[in-house]
Amino acid sequence: MNSFLNNKITGNKTETISLLILALVLVVCFPLIFDAFRLNMVGKYLSLAFAAVGLVLCWGYGGILSLGQGVFWGLGGYAMAAFLKLEAAVNIAHEAGTDQIKALSTVGLPDFMDWNQITELPYIWYPFKSFPITLLMMIGLPGIVAFIIGTAMFRRRVSGVYFAIITQALCWIMEILFVTRQGWTGGINGITDLRTCLGWDIRTISAQYVLYFITVLLLLICIIIGKIVLRTKFGKLLIATRDMEDRVRFSGYDVASIKVFIFTLAGIISAIGGAMFVFNVGFMSPKLVTIEPSIYMVIFCALGGRNSLIGAVYGTLIVCFGRTFFSEEFPALWMLLMGSIFILVTLVFPRGVAGIVEDYGKPLLARISDRKVDAKEIKPIK
Amino acid sequence: MSLKEYILEISDLTVSFDGFKAVNQVALYVEKGSIHVVIGPNGAGKTTLLDLICGKTRPTEGKIQFMGHDITHMLEQDIVKVGVGRKFQTPSIYPTLTVFENLEVSYPRGRNVFGALTFKRDQEVIGRIHEIANMIFLDKLLDTPGELLSHGQKQWLEIGMLLIADPQLLLLDEPVAGMSVDERVQTGKLLNKICKERSVLIIEHDMNFVREIAHTVTVLHQGSVLAEGPMEFVERNEKVIEVYLGE
């Protein structure tokens, strides 16, 4: 197993060890330390980490800074929420008994549609009646959106700052649309009061444990997929494109398709996180897909180390724990601290936590293992 | 000698930037298997000419034909695929990748996304990389990151990155700039070896180097061709002496 990890996925020992440590922390330590409530909160944070992992791929390795990851994260979340909402609506109808419900509303119609005088399910909600199709939409919808945006932008060689600002504008467009199309999206409140998934109550404590582990598992899978992609020639091409785009183009590659692929992959990974978020917290809101959360996703990634898939998870956890702690204790200070993190992470620690660990942790590890080697070498002499 | 065979034929090539004609009605023919050097004072349009050939800049008028393909309006990567390789003036290599990886990335297999994802580093690839590394004098430095190479070695690496794609025509923008005397001699040998199987179009300022390697020299001045021919012939041209070479 260990050698399989070494050879096929991470490529070297240090990375394997750090992946295993992360798995250990998430799978063993957190469930032991935290109660169900806190663990559920960690699950919520980890759903955000997906976006950061995606950003490591497209920003850290591809040099494409997207300030619109919230769009894809949100699409994944809304897709899942739509499915759960329909199920909740149908269940409510059954619980209340058909006679009663007929008097109140159309059976199986989400409550917010009712409030917005919508009497029939809109066509765009039809796919979310089926779970497999929802799963497909959850990945396909953001994937297609990312593909279209990416193709349109990268074919026209929109890059760098311009790309960042345009993706920010897209985030804004998405927010406005989701807030104003109340009858379809639940407006500013979003899609709330989600209860069961295929009959399984997601609000119970045991369900929350299971959902936490599913989130962790999917996150680790996404990290491993990222590592595999980076290990291939494509991964090197991606770095090459980031550092010397023209050289790649004049080596016979279609640079745009490289960028489109990684941008789409990052979008899909984010979307999975959005869906898991909905499972963990039981709602989806447009406040989570605005400009600011998208910038936060970038800072998760920057703080963790923009070139470290594993660091992205720690970056997310640090910021989220920090926000929870400070907003409980000293909310005003949090903004100042957060602002300082933005500045420090660009000015002083551009490689983030992963960089710090590498600079200070590696020599330490080397010293420890050196000692072991010394000890072994001394023995035969004695 | 029988009929000359041309690998690259450029006719009436003009590009204008807001009315300023950086390249004006240029006609240029590169013979197969030759080293063709373009010289000229700063701002003569030399680099722009290479940009036009490889598709980085689009011409306002004119036609560029390469081995029977009309490449005037082709996409950059497609021009590479028909067999034109371009080296830039400032050595463009991938700084964080090793010499081996630099060459591997330039290997002409797995050029689309799916191909790159499933690309396997097999014996053929490794063999070819060693062969090229040997040729460009970097066989001992395969595991060195690109950014740690000397300026001259970077120039070689970039030439190697072109060679591994097996182009029929190499466009080299000042390949010996910043090289020591020894490196220059080695580069001269390398270029002579290269042109046995392919043609080379070079921009160069170092006249001694040009004298050594050039089969044909074209002098550009203010976007137009001033003179063309073997170096001995061009050197004696009065206009060339006046605007470029001096007394």
Add this chain to the structure above:
Amino acid sequence: MSIFNMFDGYSAEDLTSIFIMQGFSGLSLFAVFLLMALGLAIIFGQMKVINMAHGEFLTIGAYTTVFLSDLVTNYIPDFTQYYFIFAILAAFLVAYIVGYIVELLLVSRLYKRPLDTLLATWGVSMIIRQLLRFIFGAREDSAVMPDWLMGSWTPTDTIDIPINGLFLFSMAIIMTIIVFILLFKSRWGLRVRATVQNRTMANAVGINSKQVDRTSFAIGCGIAGIAGAAFTTIGSVSPSAGSLYIVDTFIVVVFGGAGSLIGTILSAFSIAQAQSILEFFLSGVLAKVFVLLIIVGILMIRPQGLVANKIRK
């Protein structure tokens, strides 16, 4: 409402008035966009620095004005009629100084990493916002307006144009002229353009390019401060007021073609007019979405923006 009968019930005179007033509302929006974008046209357009805290400099200018207005009404009420002129100068000065410090400590170290500047200045914007909240509180404040800015101008019985709108518009025009003169006629402007086009050469001919960067950035921030002062005439101020405009402002500059002041003006004009015309037909937010989508679409066809010079790379 259909397009054919939407004019029913209005007399020809009414219609003329509506169009004049509607047209003027487009012009006000144009003035707002232009004022916001002018500072950024220097900082982003010329220096290619992505200053995400640009909106906060606007807020700083606005709060300077509010602060002065409070001071004057409390201690020297007779001066209320005239303080505004000084407030504009003070707004420039305060924003200039803060901008200078931000450049010195932060931006100057990030010129080669534009995307990092974006993140760092976002951090700056969070800090400034929070500090303003500490000092002035989170609720909205407004400045006391001198009498000459109140009321409206009524050339006919049915046309009614607010004076503060006119004032804002003239401020935008005056500031544009000043920026034009600064960039294209002054010694400083020459240095900025020289530095932008070829830094090494500019250094070689004796231009202290670092100093040029610093003052350019600070002047850009100062102009945002003036915009902030001007904004107090049409609305109230809160610590996050400026950040609401940042995306708009960037889009105006990018759409106009970074580096072209004329482009910025054209872009501010077309976006403002498009939005106010569309608002007449669609709801406000949808007009916004529509305009944004059109801009994104146009930017894909012309990534270099409306006005761009063909350059030889």
